[in-house]
Amino acid sequence: MGDNVELKKDDFSSNYVITKVLPRKNEIVRPKVTNIDQLLIVISAVPKPDLYLVDKLIVNAILNNIKPILVLNKTDLLTQTEIDEYVSEFSPAVEQIILTSALNNKNISELKEVLKNKTSVFAGQSAVGKSSLLNAIDSSINQATNILSKKVERGKHTTRECTIFVLDENILIADTPGFSMLELSLKHSELASCYPEFADYTCKFTNCSHTNEQHCGVKNAVEIGEINKNRYLRYVEHFKQLKTKWDKQYD
Ligand SMILES: Nc1nc2c(ncn2[C@@H]2O[C@H](COP(=O)(O)OP(=O)(O)OP(=O)(O)O)[C@@H](O)[C@H]2O)c(=O)[nH]1
Ligand SMILES: [Mg+2]
Numbered sequence: 734m735g736d737n738v739e740l741k742k743d744d745f746s747s748n749y750v751i752t753k754v755l756p757r758k759n760e761i762v763r764p765k766v767t768n769i770d771q772l773l774i775v776i777s778a779v780p781k782p783d784l785y786l787v788d789k790l791i792v793n794a795i796l797n798n799i800k801p802i803l804v805l806n807k808t809d810l811l812t813q814t815e816i817d818e819y820v821s822e823f824s825p826a827v828e829q830i831i832l833t834s835a836l837n838n839k840n841i842s843e844l845k846e847v848l849k850n851k852t853s854v855f856a857g858q859s860a861v862g863k864s865s866l867l868n869a870i871d872s873s874i875n876q877a878t879n880i881l882s883k884k885v886e887r888g889k890h891t892t893r894e895c896t897i898f899v900l901d902e903n904i905l906i907a908d909t910p911g912f913s914m915l916e917l918s919l920k921h922s923e924l925a926s927c928y929p930e931f932a933d934y935t936c937k938f939t940n941c942s943h944t945n946e947q948h949c950g951v952k953n954a955v956e957i958g959e960i961n962k963n964r965y966l967r968y969v970e971h972f973k974q975l976k977t978k979w980d981k982q983y984d
C-alpha cells in the first residue's frame with residue numbers, strides 16, 4: 734500500500750489505467766507500506782506492550798529513513814510513574830512521544846498536528862487503540878474497534894486490512910492490522926546504527942558491537958545511567974539473535 738502511480742485515461746472505456754508504478758521512497762514489510770514519512774508506533778496500558786517489538790519497529794523505521802514516533806495510548810489507565818518510565822526509556826530513541834487517550838480525547842489535537850502534511854502509518858499490537866485513535870482524529874472515519882479478549886489479554890485483530898485515509902491539511906494516514914511478530918532483517922553489525930541514543934559515545938574499537946568489548950563508551954553510558962538500561966539489555970538480545978542468524982547462514 735502507498736505506491737505512487739501514473740495514470741492514463743483509456744480512450745474506449747474512459748476508465749483510468751495504471752501505466753507506471755513510480756520508484757518507492759521507502760518500504761517496510763510489517764506493516765506492508767511504502768512511501769511513508771512517519772511510523773506511529775502505538776503502545777498502551779493493556780495489552781501490555783512487547784518492548785522487543787517496539788524496539789524492532791523503531792529499528793525498521795530508522796533503517797528505512799522513516800521517522801519513528803511513539804504513541805502511548807490509554808493513558809487513562811496508567812499512573813504518572815508508569816508514563817514517566819516509558820517516556821524516559823524511549824524519548825532518546827524516537828522523534829517524539831505523544832501521550833494519548835482515545836477514550837478521553839486526550840492529546841488528539843496534538844496527534845493530528847503531527848500528521849499534517851505527512852504520510853503516516855499506525856502500527857502496533859492488536860487492541861492498543863489504533864483504530865480508536867483514528868476515529869477520534871476525524872469524525873468522518875468510522876473504523877470498527879473491539880474489546881480486548883479477557884481470557885488471554887490479547888487483541889481480537891479487529892482491523893483486517895490496511896486502509897489509507899485522506900484528510901484535510903494534507904494528512905494521509907493509514908490504519909493497519911495489529912501484529913505481534915516481527916523479524917529484523919539487517920546484519921548484526923548494522924544494528925547499533927539504528928540506536929540514536931548510542932551515537933554520542935565513542936569506543937576504543939571503531940567496529941565495537943557494544944556487547945563484550947573493553948572500553949566501550951556505550952556500556953559506560955549505561956553504567957552511569959546516561960543510556961536506559963532496559964533498552965540496552967534488549968539491544969544485546971537483538972544483537973545476539975541477529976548474529977546467530979548470520980552465523981548460521983554463513984557457516
Ligand atoms: N481505556 C481506554 N480504552 C481504549 C482507548 N483507546 C482504545 N480503547 C479500547 O481498546 C479496545 C481496542 O481498540 P481498537 O481501536 O480496536 O484497537 P486496534 O489497535 O485498532 O486493534 P486491531 O485492529 O485489532 O489491531 C477498544 O475496546 C477500545 O474502546 C483509550 O484511550 N483508553
Ligand atoms: Mg484496528
Ligand SMILES: [Zn+2]
Binds near residue numbers: 943
Ligand atoms: Zn562500544
